[in-house]
Amino acid sequence: MQADALTPIEKRTALSLSLVFALRMLGLFMIMPVFAIYGQHLIGYSPIWVGIAIGAYGLTQALLQIPAGILSDKFGRRPIIFAGLLLFALGSLVAAYSESVYGVTAGRALQGAGAIASAILALAADATREEQRSKAMGMIGISIGLAFTLAMVAGPILAPLIGLHGLFLITAAGALSGIAIVHFLVPHVISRAPRGETIAVPALLGQLIKNSQLQRLNIGIFILHLALTAMFVVLPLKLQNMHLSSAEHWHIYLPALLLSFILIIPMLIIAARKNMNKQFYLFAIVLMAASFIAIAFTSHSIATMFIAILLYFTAFNFLEASLPAFISMLAPAGAKGSAMGIYSTYQFLGAFFGGIVGGLSYKLVGSSGLFLCLAGLLLLWFLISWKIHNPSKIRTHSCTAKIKDEQHATLLTDQLLLLDGVLEVVVIIEEQTVYIKVNNQVFALAKAKEILGNQ
The missing domain is CATH 3.30.70.100 (Alpha-Beta Plaits)
Known part of the structure; x- marks a missing residue:
């Protein structure tokens, strides 16, 4: 076995945990592009409650992400992962059988309570050598991107056939499948990666929150996921108003996502080779702001809307890949696990507040006003990020x-x-x-x- 290659056990661990992560994220994302349309029959439906329901998982996820990681260090990775997936499945069933938007919101919050991301990443780190750990983490990161892509397509295709009820049942089945995958496919390892690399250390959290470089990145992931959630409170309705039926929305999402993955490849390569990570990072923020402005002023042209969504997904995928890498590079030595724990908390809080911002803004200033507000927020992020260090080296x-x-x-x-x-x-x-x-x-x-x- 070559020193620079994953061993069979490392590869099996990375692939199986990536699948578990993907199944979970698929369930969280699949509802986003369809809930605003197919949730209209629910008791208590309103734009504000659409946003709260979509983003509810973010609040419980944010509150429990770090504690779940610490518990996995004490009681073992597998028990915490099993418990989290069971909670996720239970939340999916609660949402599936709810007749009101309030019940769906409770189910989504219960889904988020199964906060197993840190435990999964820690288990992946435990089973891989230090020099191969980044590859395993990269595979998990790719699985999240693929899950997001599949969710943007599967949601609009399946919702007309099986409704929200069916989507949540599929999500519950995915969580239970994840338990089987961890039990039967993930190798049992007795090694443990260094704690500072994987799990948040409570004594370090206060110090890291005050770190100005990490603050800029944490604010960035907060705004990125706030914008993502807020966008999908409104975008499905905007596409429907452009005479594109909900079952056809994937005709926009799928090619835009696939093209965006092609476009970010040269961006990532050039950024790494030319030590221009910071420059491309700032460019992606401006690109996303431009996409929101274009969406705000597009009401008739499907072609223009497609280009705007393509620009959004290109910027989003680049930033989603760059931010955790920046955190890893800029975190103090021995504190990467703690820095990532804080980062994840900001990420999920962004998803929660994005739902609230999306619902309120849509009610007060309409869809165009919402996207212009998001564009302004992105420009604020650009200014905050101007003094970030270039982490290339x-x-x-x-x-x-x-x-x-x-x-x-x-x-x-x-x-x-x-x-x-x-x-x-x-x-x-x-x-x-x-x-x-x-x-x-x-x-x-x-x-x-x-x-x-x-x-």
Whole structure:
């Protein structure tokens, strides 16, 4: 087995956990493009309650994301994942059999209470080597993008046939299938990745929340998902008003999403090779703002609407891929798990508040006013992000070492700091782990491992 390739066990773990993540996200996303239309028969239906119902999962997810990760560290990854998927299935059934928008909202909130994202990522980290961990995380990230794409197509196709009731039943079946996948396909591992790389550490949270660079990224993911949820409170109705039936909405979503994936490939490649991650990040924010302005002023031309939605999905997919990578690169050494926990909390809070903003704005200023408000919010995000550091060259490595005591830890730290490209070293004696934050263009990992191995 080549050192730079995933082992069969690592590959099986990454693929099976990616499938579980995708099934869960498919259930959360599939309702978004159709609820505003097919929820009109529900008792208490209104634009505001459409938004609350769509985004309700975000509030419970945000509140429970970090606690669930910490519990998985104490009681094991699998029990927390099983419990979360059961809650998700139960919430889907509550929503499926509700006759009011309030019941659907309660079901969506219960879905979000199955907050297993951090436990799944931690299990993936446990089963992979440090040098291969980013590949496993990348596969899970891709699965989320594919789930979003499939949801944008499946929702409009299936809703006319089986209604909201059927969509929620499919979602419940997906959650139960996820339990079977974890039980039968995910390998049982007894190793545990360094805690700082995977799980939020409560003692670090206050310090990380105050970190100005991470603050800018957290605000970014909050606005990104607020805009996403708010958009789908209104967009299905806007397309319907353009004489495009709900069953035909996927004719817009699918080609736009597929083309957007093609368009972001050169953006990602150039950004990485030319060390222009920050520049493309800012460009994507402006591109999304432009797409909202175009949607706001489009009321008749399907072709213009398609181009606007294409620009939106291109910007969204680029930003969705870039933000977690930026967090990983800019987080202090040994605090990536905590930084990602805070990031996820902001992400899901954005989804929740997006539903409220979408419903209220639609009622007060109409669909065009909503999209113009979102464009203004995106420009505010652009200004906030102007002073973000370019993370192109930064990476954190975690290495195991036999650390005897504090004096030995200090010696290792001093030696590692002498290496070219080393920016920060954190030694955790209890975990026998050394975190090294580096400029990856000049840092030689082999030299660091040589120092750690010779001690």
